[in-house]
Amino acid sequence: MAGMAESESLEVDLEAFAEAHAKGATLLDVRNPDEYEERHVPGAILIPLGELGDRLDEVPKASPLYVICARGGRSLRAAEALAGEGFDALSVAGGTIAWADSGRPVATGPEAG
Secondary structure (H helix, E strand, C coil): CHHHHHHHHCEECHHHHHHHHHCCCEEEECCCHHHHHHCECCCCEECCHHHHHHHHHHCCCCCCEEEECCCCHHHHHHHHHHHHCCCCEEEECCHHHHHHHCCCCCECCCCCC
16 A cells, blocks of 8 residues: 555646646656657656666656656656656646646647757
8 A cells, every 4th residue: 555655646636737737847758759759748758667767768757747648647657657766746637638738839840849
């Protein structure tokens, strides 16, 4: 059960993230490149989950570092792994799908936008 509470503490709801994003929060997208190019939160930096361990030196040292995926599963795993490496990482609950479904702006293509 302790792990469950720990995971929950690594998650932030969409509204809280939206406020942080509006203030310039750093966002790491851990989806696959094709998902990212289809649509992503403007400003999100792409490092796919499968490459995260090999690319830790590229992960921004922001505090907190917000992590997003499609719905929240991969980003929670990434936030847990990053927390284990000393990052102040928070997974965005609901992910990019919830962001887009709420009518917030999305960027397309390979650039952060």
